[in-house]
Amino acid sequence: MPYSLTSSSKDTFNSALREKGLRPTKQRACVYGVILGKRDHPTADDIYDRVKRHLPGTSFATVYNCLETLVGCGLVRQVNMDRSPTRYCPNLTPHAHFRCTQSGKIYDVEIDNNTLSLIQALVPEGFEAENLDLSFSGTGKPSDN
Amino acid sequence: MPYSLTSSSKDTFNSALREKGLRPTKQRACVYGVILGKRDHPTADDIYDRVKRHLPGTSFATVYNCLETLVGCGLVRQVNMDRSPTRYCPNLTPHAHFRCTQSGKIYDVEIDNNTLSLIQALVPEGFEAENLDLSFSGTGKPSDN
DNA sequence: AGCTAAATTGGAATTATTCTAATTCCTGAA
DNA sequence: TTCAGGAATTAGAATAATTCCAATTTAGCT
Ligand SMILES: [Mn+2]
Ligand SMILES: [Mn+2]
Ligand SMILES: [Zn+2]
Ligand SMILES: [Zn+2]
Numbered sequence: 001m002p003y004s005l006t007s008s009s010k011d012t013f014n015s016a017l018r019e020k021g022l023r024p025t026k027q028r029a030c031v032y033g034v035i036l037g038k039r040d041h042p043t044a045d046d047i048y049d050r051v052k053r054h055l056p057g058t059s060f061a062t063v064y065n066c067l068e069t070l071v072g073c074g075l076v077r078q079v080n081m082d083r084s085p086t087r088y089c090p091n092l093t094p095h096a097h098f099r100c101t102q103s104g105k106i107y108d109v110e111i112d113n114n115t116l117s118l119i120q121a122l123v124p125e126g127f128e129a130e131n132l133d134l135s136f137s138g139t140g141k142p143s144d145n
Numbered sequence: 146m147p148y149s150l151t152s153s154s155k156d157t158f159n160s161a162l163r164e165k166g167l168r169p170t171k172q173r174a175c176v177y178g179v180i181l182g183k184r185d186h187p188t189a190d191d192i193y194d195r196v197k198r199h200l201p202g203t204s205f206a207t208v209y210n211c212l213e214t215l216v217g218c219g220l221v222r223q224v225n226m227d228r229s230p231t232r233y234c235p236n237l238t239p240h241a242h243f244r245c246t247q248s249g250k251i252y253d254v255e256i257d258n259n260t261l262s263l264i265q266a267l268v269p270e271g272f273e274a275e276n277l278d279l280s281f282s283g284t285g286k287p288s289d290n
Numbered sequence: 291a292g293c294t295a296a297a298t299t300g301g302a303a304t305t306a307t308t309c310t311a312a313t314t315c316c317t318g319a320a
Numbered sequence: 321t322t323c324a325g326g327a328a329t330t331a332g333a334a335t336a337a338t339t340c341c342a343a344t345t346t347a348g349c350t
Contacts, residue, residue, distance in 0.1 A: 189338080
């Protein structure tokens with residue numbers, strides 16, 4: 001049974017893809033669905049495992065292709081921490097990430113508007129920042145151990 | 146001719162290594178020297194090329210080993226931008242990075258103390274951040290094109 | 291000088307990601 | 321509806337940064 005998105009997610013998904021003239025395929029919907037369906041930051045490999053439960057024929061290449069497409073459409077965010085495998089995040093609000101070096105878990109960290117504008121103001125004259133990445137690492141919640 | 150550090154760099158280098166019971170070898174000094182010697186953000190490969198001019202026998206593994214050691218001693222910083230090869234930075238002050246997506250160049254961006262403390266204050270109760278990374282990407286100086 | 295642990299070396303291995311060429315699937319005219 | 325043509329998916333090979341390994345060399349000590 002193909003992954004079922006809520007009807008509001010399905011609308012977001014369909015229009016974001018159509019906007020770019022791309023096709024809303026079942027693989028893309030499923031990759032999107034498994035990322036939305038859990039508030040974590042899965043790797044491509046994690047996503048592959050989850051997608052296969054719904055669409056067993058799916059290939060690794062397709063997962064990578066879909067992820068690239070979804071990121072390109074602004075439906076999910078790509079999160080790079082150090083040298084570890086890329087992770088994906090359904091939270092589209094501006095936020096930072098905290099990685100617990102003990103558990104490996106990644107947490108969303110809200111950025112208030114005031115701090116956000118001060119951060120943006122760091123960019124020097126003549127430079128135009130399209131993207132900003134803020135990440136912390138250290139020891140997380142005690143429950144992480 | 147082995148790379149010649151200035152005597153003040155040499156002191157920093159020797160004491161940082163001795164502090165950890167590590168040996169100040171000529172390979173380590175050379176890797177440190179070529180990073181200090183240019184205000185850019187070289188990759189391991191760039192560093193390998195530069196080191197070989199001074200110590201032609203040096204292996205790639207040694208460059209990686211030395212870099213790990215120097216980072217561990219706090220003599221250089223490791224800079225990860227997206228999925229591209231790790232870069233190394235001799236600027237030890239807290240600062241952010243800006244990558245021009247057109248030229249690939251990486252610039253240091255100063256962080257004022259006020260903004261820095263607001264950024265640090267984002268970390269939630271119960272988390273202890275040992276490290277923070279802030280990077281921007283976008284279009285850089287016109288001279289970059 | 292000789293001993294021992296630390297560091298270096300060349301090459302193989304690892305691993306996340308990308309590429310390729312063949313196949314399958316949509317979509318939108320006819 | 322049919323079907324042609326482009327888009328998407330697929331399996332597997334290729335790539336590239338980094339790490340690992342076993343053998344050799346070196347630095348620091350007695
Ligand atoms: Mn898996
Ligand atoms: Mn090179
Ligand atoms: Zn997130
Ligand atoms: Zn820097």
